[in-house]
Amino acid sequence: MTDVEKGEIANILLDEVTYPGGKRGGRGSRPISLKPTGKTRDIMRLIPVTEAPSQFFRRMIMGYCKKPFGKRERTVFKETYTKLCAYCDAQQPIRVSTIWNPQKVHELVPYCIASGVEEMYNYLLCQEYNAETNRPEARAYMLHRIASFNISPMQSVLDDGVKQHLLKMMKLGPQYAINDDEEVCVKLNEKGQEYYSRIYFGRPRYDTIIKQADGYYQYYHCSMEQVFLYFRRFDPINVEILYPESLRDRMRAFYRSGIERYAIDKETTFQSERT
Template structure:
């Protein structure tokens, strides 16, 4: 346990909400599986982002010096001026403790963050504070897109998986929601969806029921207990084709067949399709039909099911395949029964 006292960090309201939302989205919870473990999340952020943040600030500082040295010949003055401009102009403002809508974050140092905190304390200027340094770091973190922020929080696992994908080396891991099951996979690529949100490991895994290799996807934040496997396998041509399709249609939705799906939309269903963006599948072609449109898909059946079940009754109808049509019928029938018996 660290001997450094707890650090209070004051951040703008929006930054505080973004950090809390990220901790929820990335499922950084306490043992109860529901409450956000804020200190662990902030610790992961600091460990995963510190070196990159220092490098980013140094790059900005060097660029300032290159521009200013044309006009400031004195080296000492140049250094002082570049640092002042970087801190007071380039880097974001830090809210005061009694400023407008500041949120207080309490950071309890851990064994993982203690050495970083000591480095920061020894490097900052006399008129600066470690709490202000962390505030600027957190603001910089929040300015990045969500998939980059996720890679920062889980940097260790992300870098491990990148190397495994490049080496085409089989790995084993568990997931945070079922750590008793060991997955043995051949990693293919880490990518993110069309909404640029979460990262997914695309891989090949054996289906224990059929004995065949299939395409799978696992969210980066849920992967834990990573290790290399001694098994030697290669990705089959069929699985490779499906993994490439998943990159196009949505990496979170496994594809393991080449069966076409046809969905009939009413005129209102077409309006809903245009409005409901998140998770929307890409169609291969569209045809006009009486009172609506026919949309044809080659994407995952799970994506079709999860997307169109959100439509109002009668707005969308799965015409084929029959198995997917039956799945949607059972879903709505079960929902209807629950309301009848409620």
């Protein structure tokens, strides 16, 4: 966030306060009541006698805006963050529901809360049993999307294999679950390698890169989902997934669906319908 954006946010908030002497914060602003009640007494004690309440809150808000987004998120969800950290330290199994489906309960073994590579969001890294694969797997839940949680009576323990995958997620990107160790090979031409250097958000981190006469060969041991979501943004002429075959087929199907959507016969039909 730039200084200009921070200033704009502060000014919007200042429109809600009243300055000493009754002066309004701005056009269309309204005062916020901060009466010296039992609930606000401790807050009022923090304000220096030489400073108006509005000045104090301005400094507080500006200090908040200067923090990285991930730290601001931890501040807003401090109660959730603190309790989950305690459960992670104890590896206490918990039951979690998310804002997307509050009725669905997830039985988890929490491991840690990690920040994304971009330092924008915080993720609860944990173990969750997958009934389809009949095995425990690594999972990641965004901190701000956790609706509720409580202690689970289940006596689950963290699997050693899952723990290794969680450690890898902490290093490579916690938002992308890793549940296998299969190698991924991606081939890029000069233009593709240039795009890889420039497109930062969501970029997977390769283990090895080898430059050959026909292009750059990148080798990954990370989330296949991350590789797919990142490289599908590239022009297919500049990138090719060589293996594994399952990921190669998935990318092929993605490009095929795009071609079918823009097929000539469909465009002809669209033009005829318009006329």
